[in-house]
Each structure stands twice: as C-alpha cells, then as structure tokens.
Amino acid sequence: MTELGRPLVYRWDLDKTYLRTEFDRLGDLWRTVRQTAEEKQSVPGAAALLRALGGHERTARVDFISGSPTQMRKVLEEKLRLDGVRVDGFTLKPNLQNLLRGRFRALREQVGYKLPALLQARLASPPDADEVCFGDDAEADAFIYRLYADVVAGRVDGDQLTEVMTAAGAYASDVKRTVALLPQLPTPRDSVRRIFINLDRRSPTAGFDVYGPRVVPVHNYFQAALVLFEDGVLAARDLVRVGLEMVRHDGYSISRLVNSMEDLLRRGRMTTKAQERFNAQAHDVRGDLPDADAVLREFHRRVVEVAERPRGVARPDEPVDFLAILQATPLRRHRKKVKAGPLD
Amino acid sequence: MVTLALDAMGGDHAPTETLAGAADLSLDKNAPQIILVGDERRINETLAGLRHNPERLRVEHTPDVIAMDAEPRTALDTFPNASVAVAARLVAEGRAQAMVSAGNTGAVILACSRHWKRLEGVRRCALAAVLPTERRRGLKDDPFSLMLDVGATLEASPQDLVAFAVMGSAYAARISKNASPRVALLSNGTEPKKGRPEIVAAHKILLEHPALQFIGNVEGVDLPRGTADVVVTDGFTGNVVLKMLEGISETVMELGRYAYRESMLWRVGLLFLAGGIRQLRQITDWQEYGGAPILGFESLCIKAHGRSGRRAIANALRVANKAVRTDLVGTMKEGLAKARALQEQGDAAASSTDPVLEGTR
Numbered sequence: 001m002t003e004l005g006r007p008l009v010y011r012w013d014l015d016k017t018y019l020r021t022e023f024d025r026l027g028d029l030w031r032t033v034r035q036t037a038e039e040k041q042s043v044p045g046a047a048a049l050l051r052a053l054g055g056h057e058r059t060a061r062v063d064f065i066s067g068s069p070t071q072m073r074k075v076l077e078e079k080l081r082l083d084g085v086r087v088d089g090f091t092l093k094p095n096l097q098n099l100l101r102g103r104f105r106a107l108r109e110q111v112g113y114k115l116p117a118l119l120q121a122r123l124a125s126p127p128d129a130d131e132v133c134f135g136d137d138a139e140a141d142a143f144i145y146r147l148y149a150d151v152v153a154g155r156v157d158g159d160q161l162t163e164v165m166t167a168a169g170a171y172a173s174d175v176k177r178t179v180a181l182l183p184q185l186p187t188p189r190d191s192v193r194r195i196f197i198n199l200d201r202r203s204p205t206a207g208f209d210v211y212g213p214r215v216v217p218v219h220n221y222f223q224a225a226l227v228l229f230e231d232g233v234l235a236a237r238d239l240v241r242v243g244l245e246m247v248r249h250d251g252y253s254i255s256r257l258v259n260s261m262e263d264l265l266r267r268g269r270m271t272t273k274a275q276e277r278f279n280a281q282a283h284d285v286r287g288d289l290p291d292a293d294a295v296l297r298e299f300h301r302r303v304v305e306v307a308e309r310p311r312g313v314a315r316p317d318e319p320v321d322f323l324a325i326l327q328a329t330p331l332r333r334h335r336k337k338v339k340a341g342p343l344d
Numbered sequence: 345m346v347t348l349a350l351d352a353m354g355g356d357h358a359p360t361e362t363l364a365g366a367a368d369l370s371l372d373k374n375a376p377q378i379i380l381v382g383d384e385r386r387i388n389e390t391l392a393g394l395r396h397n398p399e400r401l402r403v404e405h406t407p408d409v410i411a412m413d414a415e416p417r418t419a420l421d422t423f424p425n426a427s428v429a430v431a432a433r434l435v436a437e438g439r440a441q442a443m444v445s446a447g448n449t450g451a452v453i454l455a456c457s458r459h460w461k462r463l464e465g466v467r468r469c470a471l472a473a474v475l476p477t478e479r480r481r482g483l484k485d486d487p488f489s490l491m492l493d494v495g496a497t498l499e500a501s502p503q504d505l506v507a508f509a510v511m512g513s514a515y516a517a518r519i520s521k522n523a524s525p526r527v528a529l530l531s532n533g534t535e536p537k538k539g540r541p542e543i544v545a546a547h548k549i550l551l552e553h554p555a556l557q558f559i560g561n562v563e564g565v566d567l568p569r570g571t572a573d574v575v576v577t578d579g580f581t582g583n584v585v586l587k588m589l590e591g592i593s594e595t596v597m598e599l600g601r602y603a604y605r606e607s608m609l610w611r612v613g614l615l616f617l618a619g620g621i622r623q624l625r626q627i628t629d630w631q632e633y634g635g636a637p638i639l640g641f642e643s644l645c646i647k648a649h650g651r652s653g654r655r656a657i658a659n660a661l662r663v664a665n666k667a668v669r670t671d672l673v674g675t676m677k678e679g680l681a682k683a684r685a686l687q688e689q690g691d692a693a694a695s696s697t698d699p700v701l702e703g704t705r
Binding site (some may be wrong): 201202203204205206209219220252253255256257259260262263266267306309 | 345371377384388391392393394395396397398399400401402403405
C-alpha cells in the first residue's frame, strides 16, 4: 500500500468507529452524554489496533475528528487516555455554537464540518505522509473521506468542490471556508491510501463499491488489521494482539475471526500474500498465542481452501462522481439498527 | 457453537432467498455458524447486497446444483458434488451438526440416506410436517401438531410406525417444549381394532411404551381439532392429508378474495374481520415454522418448502439450531432404545409361551 519509510497519518472518526455509541433514540443520546470515561466502551479490537498503529515508528500522527460536541472533550480524551491510545489531534463539533447561531442544519450535516476539519488536519501533517482513514456506515464517512482523498490528490478543484458540498447540504460559509483551504494544501498527491468503514449497521458492502477499492468496508477491526498487515503496516504480532483482545474482552471465538478472514479473501480485499507474510513472522507470535499451532493451522487451511477457488477480477480505481452519488442516495442516516454482536 | 450446513442453491428462489434467510439469521444475537454450500461467485455477489454478519457465515464452494424437477437418483449419481450432497457430507464429516435445504425433496432425502447413518431401530425415515390446530400446547402455547410421515415412506410397517411415534414425540418435546406430547395413530376409527393390520399392530406396541403418552387412534376430523400433538401415519396417507389441508387453505383464501370482489357488503364484513384473518394467516403461514424435519438419521435435516422465502429459510435454520442445541437426536435415540427393549421383552414373552418353541428347547 505504502512506500517503505513514508510517514503515516491516521484519521479516525469517534462515535461508532472507535466508540460503541448509540444515538438513534433520544434516550440513547442522553445516556451517551452522561457516560463517564470508564463507562464508555470501544468497538471490539479498535483500541488494540490503534495502540499498534500509534506505536509504529512510521506513524506521524493520529488525529480524531468527531461529530461529538466540544463539551464532551474532557470525557472523550480521558477515555482515549485510559485505553492507552495515542492522540495528536482532536477535533470536536461546535454544536452549541451552531445552535446559538441558528445553524440548525449543521447539527446533523457532516460534509460541511468534517471536510474542512480533515483539510486542516492535513495542513498539520507532514506533506509527504500517506493517510489511512477510519469511519463508519452510520453517516457519510465513506463519501467524505473519498471526497477528501480526491481533493488532496487534486482530482477535485474548487468549483467542483463547491458544487458537491452545496449539493450535500453544507452551509455556504462552510463551503467558502473549505475552498479557501485548497491553495494552502501541499502539492497534490494521492496520499489517502485506505479508507476503512466499520459496518456498525451491517450495511451491504456493495453499497461502498461506488467509492472504489481504496474504501474497505470491514465488519470488525480484525479485518482492518488483516488488510493493514498485508499492506505491510502492521506486524504479525500486532495482528495477533488485535485478535486476542477481541477474544479476551469481547467474546469473539477463533472461528469468528477465521470467518472474518475468509470474508475478506472472498471479497478480494486480502490475498494469500498475507499468509506468506504471516508464515515468515509466525515465530514472533507463537509465544503470544495460546494453542498457537492449532490456530495457525486453521487460518492456513482456510486461506488455502479459499485461494483455490476461482477469483473475480479486482475492481479498478475509477473516478468517483460525487454528484451522482448524492442524487442516487442523499446523505441521510440509516435508521435500521442491528443489535450488538453476539458473544459465544 | 452450533454449525449448520445450508444448501444455498436448493429451492425455487435460490440462491437469493436462501442467502437472504441465512444473512438475516446471521444478525441474530445467538446465531449459529452457517456454512453456505453452493457457487461461491454467486454467493459472494448476493451477500454483497445483503446486511449480514460474515463472522457467522462460511462458504463451501461447489458449482453443481440439482434442479427442482430432476429425478433424484439420476441427478445425485450425475452430480455427486451437488450442493445438497456436499451439505449432507459436511454433516457426515462432523463439520456441521445439521443441514437445511429447500431443494428437490427426493434428492434431499436421498442425499441424507447416502451420507448419514440411520438411528438404531429405524428402518425408514420420516418427513414430518406441522399442522395448525384449534388447541394450543406446550410451554410456547404452540398451535401446531406434528404429523409424520408425510411422504418419505409410502408403506410403513408396525415397527416403522412405532419409530415414527417415538421420533415425533421427541421432536415435539424438544422443539415445541411440550414435555409430554399426546401421540396418536391416524386411522378410520378410534377403536384399537380399527384400521389396517399394521395400524392395529402398532397400536398394540405403542400402548405398552413406557415413555410415550399414547392416546390411541384419531380420525381425520381430529387433525384440525388438535386432539393429538403427534399424529403418526404412513407417508402415502400423510402426504394425501397434507396436500388436502393445503388445498383447503388455498380454497378458503380464494373464497375470501371472491367475496371481496363480488359484494360491497361482504367486502365491509371482510374488512371488519381483517385483524382476525391476519392472525389466522400468521398462524397457518408455513413460512413461520420454516420446514419439515426429516427424522430417522443420526443427524437432522430440515427440509424447507421449495417456495421458501428468506423468512422461511431463517426459521428453518432456527429450528435446526434449536434441534442441535436441545439434542433432539439424543432424545430420539433414548426413545428408540426403550421401544427396542419393549419389543424384545414382548418377543421373549411370546416365545416363552409358544408351545412349538417350548418343544424345541
């Protein structure tokens, strides 16, 4: 995915991406607001993955850009500190300010808030850094991150951006502020290499095909870790730690993790290269992994089994028509909610 | 964790509806692991458009499918790796504990009999179906009684009928949570001597069975009343009864539609009854209970209706999951062992009083 030695910057959303947050009903929202840092729960595997990414020598920054109100900063920062997660930038939404200024649409609207925040964060990052973004399927993260990727790559100019942001429902002042940031950006480069979308609502993966292959919908963070492992970002030991955290703290079984891996292989989001890399580093993980040989054998068996089957052709990274996406599916929240993952 | 094999390609609406059913169930809190057996490319394409939890799903690739109208034996001989055969094989190999198929009924039964062992004491397997009744039963207040066989074994011996009674009783106890289901033989009269010789003989054996609550014979009129919780008959009779009940149900609905079209007054009357009709439809809706269990093997297969949609498939998978979790097969084994012991005692008593045998000793 990335050239060796290039700095890496991670952009994370918070609610439903890092934190297990419910805000579909007023009661859920009220509970979320009242929760202490200790009560807040992270999405299975997210903390282990972030610790692994944050501790990597090539990691230049870990930025959080969240739609949570600025009033929650203290408790959210405390939660991230408790989880041992690195934080270099932390942007929250000025909801009270929006309310007082009568910008009611801004309370729900995401493009006009997140896109300029991402561009600001880009300005604070090393110009030669590659970026990996993490969002979820509850709102418009895939759309925003992909639009951001095209802006920093120079594929979307100021006029196009104005048109897209306006169509997405952003306030004119936000559009103007965003477009004004474009000349300050470093030389255009295709720096956003991966966009992970945590499928909190179990949205069909086909719905993300329109954003191209760099957008990877994942059903859990073990899948994200597997992709990053194949990309050469994570080591085998990091991958095992993410999996183990999910087994120890979130009730995951090895079979669920193996099924998750099989799903990635079937979707063409992972190849047998990952298995080869894993074999090369297997000696590093045996000590960490209980019943290491049995578990590794099962992973290997399934990789070989799936690899032997006929594969589809990988999708090309085609230009994204953001206006067509907005026309087809307006950016609105999906109401249908799936219960939290079962424990076995 | 329970693992089920789903014949993803079997059924009139496969793989779209079979996969949608599995996808829906995968989102359940206590979903089992489901192995989707079929063409991986089609499975992947379909799953990509469905909300699902892949942590609960696996795929076993096989490109071959048996058509709904194919001759089962020839089709299975020609396609030994057809999805239904592979699903049965996965169960035989212990990689899954039960299977579900909405495919060609003959092929499903044949695949099971080719790959699975029969339970000790079972000569022929039985296909069971649930019938909506007036009476409610069990912890779940279940409105259904179970009838078996409805088509797997056209001619049943007294021993077959006894085995069906034991298996049906175990199924009702485990799946309907009915601790002591009332078992009856379907006959042309309630008297013990009424019916064909095999019914009379089975009646005699069942009366002695210590673990069954055998209530004797029931007639056709008792089926909708729900006099018995488990109705035992041969596959020929059972199939005729089942099809007749389906026909009546369809005719009643058609009459309702006719009444709605014909007269404004009837239309108003039907509108008043709409809530009740909806409830009645829900009770009698076969998609609610998923499918018919094939009983008699050391593993369980739920044969879903060929026309099954996603709801019926999800419910069939739920029933299979429940059957495995509650050890239905183990309960059937125990019941059959008791029936065997009873039969042996009867045989021993008969031989000890037989003057001819006495003379040969």
